[in-house]
């Protein structure tokens with residue numbers, strides 16, 4: 001289950017109802033898939049063959065197609081990152097810049113953990129959403145955010161796209177953002 005940390009106040013929000021209510025108030029979509037559906041040999045695997053990626057997509061085919069139909073996604077794939085990923089530090093440096101997109105950014109975590117850092121409403125400021133397997137999140141288009149890994153630096157996620165070009169990151173310079 002996802003957890004929230006509000007950066008300005010260090011307040012943490014946990015528990016399904018609270019997390020859902022908070023994210024809804026920030027217009028961030030939050031849903032949950034059954035993480036235990038993933039076959040055991042994939043639950044702790046972060047270097048994946050094409051066959052294994054296809055197996056993950058097949059496991060969640062119903063969930064993916066339902067979400068895609070409801071929200072207009074046309075294509076999807078699997079992203080896997082870990083210390084075994086060549087150039088991981090450079091990739092993370094590139095990720096860790098506040099930016100926006102012209103379409104929403106959807107991630108369904110199937111293994112490992114990750115964090116979205118999102119610019120909330122004026123009364124909230126930036127907040128972290130710590131995600132684990134089963135968490136599904138969509139950051140609305142035009143909302144400044146970035147994504148990074150947690151201390152274990154391991155994640156597998158399904159990404160869904162309306163148009164792959166919609167994913168280009170537009171840097172968002174924000175003096176209010178303080179790295180923490």
Ligand SMILES: [Fe+2]
Nearest residue numbers: 101105145146
């Ligand atoms: Fe993004």
